[in-house]
Amino acid sequence: xxxxxxxxxxxxxxxxxxxxxxxxxxxxxxxxxxxxxxxxxxxxxxxxxxxxxxxxxxxxxxxxxxxxxxxxxxxxxxxxxxxxxxxxxxxxxxxxxxxxxxxxxxxxxxxxxxxxxxxxxxxxxxxxxxxxxxxxxxxxxxxxxxxxxxxxxxxxxxxxxxxxxxxxxxxxxxxxxxxxxxxxxxxxxxxxxxxxxxxxxxxxxxxxxxxxxxxxxxxxxxxxxxxxxxxxxxxxxxxxxxxxxxxxxxxxxxxxxxxxxxxxxxxxxxxxxxxxxxxxxxxxxxxxxxxxxxxxxxxxxxxxxxxxxxxxxxxxxxxxxxxxxxxxxxxxxxxxxxxxxxxxxxxxxxxxxxxxxxxxxxxxxxxxxxxxxxxxxxxxxxxxxxxxxxxxxxxxxxxxxxxxxxxxxxxxxxxxxxxxxxxxxxxxxxxxxxxxxxxxxxxxxxxxxxxxxxxxxxxxxxxxxxxxxxxxxxxxxxxxxxxxxxxxxxxxxxxxxxxxxxxxxxxxxxxxxxxxxxxxxxxxxxxxxxxxxxxxxxxxxxxxxxxxxxxxxxxxxxxxxxxxxxxxxxxxxxxxxxxxxxxxxxxxxxxxxxxxxxxxxxxxxxxxxxxxxxxxxxxxxxxxxxxxxxxxxxxxxxxxxxxxxxxxxxxxxxxxxxxxxxxxxxxx
Numbered sequence: 001x002x003x004x005x006x007x008x009x010x011x012x013x014x015x016x017x018x019x020x021x022x023x024x025x026x027x028x029x030x031x032x033x034x035x036x037x038x039x040x041x042x043x044x045x046x047x048x049x050x051x052x053x054x055x056x057x058x059x060x061x062x063x064x065x066x067x068x069x070x071x072x073x074x075x076x077x078x079x080x081x082x083x084x085x086x087x088x089x090x091x092x093x094x095x096x097x098x099x100x101x102x103x104x105x106x107x108x109x110x111x112x113x114x115x116x117x118x119x120x121x122x123x124x125x126x127x128x129x130x131x132x133x134x135x136x137x138x139x140x141x142x143x144x145x146x147x148x149x150x151x152x153x154x155x156x157x158x159x160x161x162x163x164x165x166x167x168x169x170x171x172x173x174x175x176x177x178x179x180x181x182x183x184x185x186x187x188x189x190x191x192x193x194x195x196x197x198x199x200x201x202x203x204x205x206x207x208x209x210x211x212x213x214x215x216x217x218x219x220x221x222x223x224x225x226x227x228x229x230x231x232x233x234x235x236x237x238x239x240x241x242x243x244x245x246x247x248x249x250x251x252x253x254x255x256x257x258x259x260x261x262x263x264x265x266x267x268x269x270x271x272x273x274x275x276x277x278x279x280x281x282x283x284x285x286x287x288x289x290x291x292x293x294x295x296x297x298x299x300x301x302x303x304x305x306x307x308x309x310x311x312x313x314x315x316x317x318x319x320x321x322x323x324x325x326x327x328x329x330x331x332x333x334x335x336x337x338x339x340x341x342x343x344x345x346x347x348x349x350x351x352x353x354x355x356x357x358x359x360x361x362x363x364x365x366x367x368x369x370x371x372x373x374x375x376x377x378x379x380x381x382x383x384x385x386x387x388x389x390x391x392x393x394x395x396x397x398x399x400x401x402x403x404x405x406x407x408x409x410x411x412x413x414x415x416x417x418x419x420x421x422x423x424x425x426x427x428x429x430x431x432x433x434x435x436x437x438x439x440x441x442x443x444x445x446x447x448x449x450x451x452x453x454x455x456x457x458x459x460x461x462x463x464x465x466x467x468x469x470x471x472x473x474x475x476x477x478x479x480x481x482x483x484x485x486x487x488x489x490x491x492x493x494x495x496x497x498x499x500x501x502x503x504x505x506x507x508x509x510x511x512x513x514x515x516x517x518x519x520x521x522x523x524x525x526x527x528x529x530x531x532x533x534x535x536x537x538x539x540x541x542x543x544x545x546x547x548x549x550x551x552x553x554x555x556x557x558x559x560x561x562x563x564x565x566x567x568x569x570x571x572x573x574x575x576x577x578x579x580x581x582x583x584x585x586x587x588x589x590x591x592x593x594x595x596x597x598x599x600x601x602x603x604x605x606x607x608x609x610x611x612x613x614x615x616x617x618x619x620x621x622x623x624x625x626x627x628x629x630x631x632x633x634x635x636x637x638x639x640x641x642x643x644x645x646x647x648x649x650x651x652x653x654x655x656x657x658x659x660x661x662x663x664x665x666x667x668x
Contacts, residue, residue, distance in 0.1 A: 012042060012049050013038070013042065013275065014274075016038045016041060016042050017034070017035055017038040020038040020041070021034035021035060024037075029373075030134070030373065031137075032134065032277055032371075033369060035278050036277055036278075036280060036281035037281060037369075039279060039280060039283075040281045041281075042278075042282070043281060044282065045284060045285040046284075050282065061242075062228075064242045064273070064337065065228065065231050065241050066227065066245070066265060066272055068128065068245040068246040068249065069265060070265055072245065072246040072248060072249020072251075072252075072253060073253045073258050073261060089314065090315055090318060091154070091155025093310070093314035093317070094155075094156075094332065095155065095156060098124035099117070099120035099121070102116065102119050102306070103116045103117050103119075106120070113170075114170035114172065115170075115351050115352075118346050118351045118352065121163045121166075121167070121339075121342060122343060122360060123303055124156070124159070124307075125159075125335065125338050126152075126153060126156060126331075126332040126333075126334055126335070126336045127336040128153045128336060128338075129277070129337055130334065130371055131149060131332065131375075132150070134331070134371070134372055138375075143324075143488035143491070144320065144321070144324040145323075145328040146487075148315055148320060148328045149328045149331045149332060152311065152328070152332060154246070156338075157242065160338050164342060164345055167342070167345045167346060167349050167351065168349050171349035171350050171351050200251055203226060206222070207222065210222045219257075219264065220264045223265060224268075226252065227245055227248045227249070228245075230244055230247060231244035231245040231247075242338070280337065280365060280368055281365070283340075283361050283364075283365050284369075285358060285361065288358045289362060292362075296359060296362050296366070299359070300366050303367055304374075307329075307332060307334070308329040308330060309329070311325075311328055311332040311333065312326055312329030315328055319447070319462075320445070321464040321466060321467070321491075323382040323491065323494065324382075324488075324491070326378065326381055326382040327375075327382050327490070333367070334367035334368050334370070334371040335364035335367050339360075340364070343360060343361075379490045413475065414439075415439065415478070416438075416439035416440055416475070417429075417441075417481045417482075417483060418443065418474050418476060418482045419442045419443070419483045419485060420443045420444075420465040420483065420484045421443075421444060421484065421486030422442050422444040422453065422458075422460060422485075423485065423486070426444075429483060429485065430442055430458065441460075441461065442459060442460040443460075443463045443464075443465055443470065444461075444463075445463075445464060461473075461474070465491065465495040465498075468498055476499060476502050477502060477503050480507060481508075481509065482507070484496065484508070484511060485511045487513075489512065492510055492511075493524055496508055496510060496521055496526050497524045497525060508526045509526070509527065510530070511532065542558075542559060551595065552594075552663070553593045553595045553648075553659045554659075556593070591652050591655050592622075592649055593647075593655045593659070594645050594646065595658070595662045595663055596643070596644070596645050596646075597641065597642055597645075597662065597663075599642050601640075601642075601663055603640045603663075604641065605639060605640070607636065607637050607638060607639050607640070608621055608638055608640070611640075611662070613648075613661055616657070616661060617650075617655075617657035617658035617661055618650055618651070618654035618658075619655050620650060621634060621646055621648060623646075624638060624646055625644065625647070626641065626643070630647075
């Protein structure tokens with residue numbers, strides 16, 4: 001008879017997880033904490049509903065692999081190159097700082113050098129799975145502190161390899177230690193280089209042939225095989241499976257099929273990833289807490305404080321705002337899942353056994369369980385961090401030094417636009433402002449971007465928009481508009497509050513991802529908030545209506561209706577500014593609509609007099625836009641051309657008939 005033990009245990013895991021996470025959601029608590037609690041309930045130290053913990057851990061590791069794969073797909077080589085400062089400076093400083101701190105504390109506690117250093121290895125790593133899950137759920141992966149956190153996590157994952165190779169040396173089990181270490185590192189680096197080069201050459205060609213088959217199932221299977229296959233091959237080189245999956249994601253991120261690959265893998269990632277958090281919760285042994293309460297709580301507090309300082313300190317050193325450094329420090333203040341793998345190596349080498357191993361598990365699981373709550377409260381802590389005047393003044397001096405290096409006549413302008421963030425939205429806005437000769441300046445916290453774009457003539461400066469001195473240097477008191485186009489929701493809220501205090505007359509436009517953030521931003525002083533979530537829905541229905549050849553006027557009307565119902569914002573509608581102001585003015589009892597003259601319009605080449613719009617439809621032509629220039633009350637002798645926008649005034653039925661004369665082959 002077939003053995004269905006694994007199936008029954010998975011059923012128990014998911015059923016209990018649903019109940020616990022649902023309760024946590026009702027209490028507005030992080031879902032990750034719910035999975036950890038569910039694991040503690042059904043684990044061997046709880047109700048013991050799951051006996052085969054090893055099988056669950058194997059499935060859980062698949063979840064971590066898929067998580068790192070999707071992060072690699074989204075991260076891309078461009079992001080990895082941009083994060084080289086974090087990989088080469090902040091990452092080594094964070095790991096090295098924890099290592100020195102723990103080694104020193106271990107020696108004071110009487111541990112031998114080998115064990116003290118090994119404890120430093122264990123505690124220097126942070127949880128990639130938990131931190132990335134929280135950052136993704138909160139939409140902060142692309143924020144300043146999100147990118148900083150991910151960069152340091154990548155370095156930690158890379159550091160696992162030499163740590164595992166050094167572990168036997170710390171136990172005194174190797175003969176020629178340095179020679180063996182260098183040889184192992186060289187073999188690992190060589191094998192990884194071969195795998196990555198082969199994947200870069202073969203994967204795009206393979207995916208191209210798979211896509212031609214037009215089989216979704218075949219494409220999905222290929223993506224899974226590539227992810228697990230490359231991860232397995234890199235594990236042969238001594239790297240972790242998760243890091244190999246990240247490399248696989250980077251390879252696929254450079255192809256045009258990356259978005260579809262990501263969409264296909266996400267459901268599997270979320271399902272298996274929940275198993276990882278449950279499996280971590282199963283390791284929780286309450287008896288250890290009861291036996292050593294003071295020791296465990298002291299170690300947990302020391303881990304949080306030590307890792308926070310060693311993570312936030314290097315980020316401030318390389319010029320990150322204190323707020324972002326605090327958020328990243330809190331995110332990295334726990335012990336990571338790769339520490340469990342390293343702990344098993346330490347057990348085999350005799351560096352960690354018995355009670356110390358159980359204490360390590362208790363401390364690690366507790367720090368991981370508390371992390372989602374700390375990250376939820378971190379923004380409040382980050383705001384208070386700015387109250388430390390010495391640190392703030394020191395950072396302001398660093399930031400102002402960066403800004404002063406690029407002093408230029410742009411800083412003496414008036415009625416200008418301050419654009420914060422030079423991503424896709426910031427670049428597009430800057431290009432339009434340049435073409436329309438509207439004065440503007442750009443602020444960004446990416447030093448490489450600032451140096452590159454300033455050489456190209458862009459008036460861009462390094463600075464933090466949450467720093468009042470930086471905004472004053474940008475002449476915010478004389479500016480007309482502030483556009484916050486960055487991806488950091490916390491920085492956006494803080495910048496709105498500070499900017500409104502510096503210039504009460506300033507018009508503030510904020511880009512945000514979600515509708516739920518609109519109310520807070522308006523209360524802080526934002527005039528216009530552009531939620532991408534809402535605007536995307538409008539773009540989608542507009543494209544659908546265009547596909548069905550609906551009149552442009554009807555599409556604009558529907559878009560305006562949804563915007564009025566959702567929020568009072570006109571972003572990029574085809575409706576001319578004149579019509580927008582008329583609609584909001586005293587003519588509330590009539591409609592103001594526009595109609596674009598397309599190539600197949602029956603009105604092309606005809607004059608307004610020939611069309612007889614008012615006698616035939618009852619609506620009036622009150623303006624005509626051609627080539628970006630609007631002429632009010634146009635002459636009846638004007639001959640319409642393709643691309644003209646006719647502004648109509650009248651009752652709804654009158655405008656409908658007028659649009660039929662201008663845009664439909666079926667006229668009255």
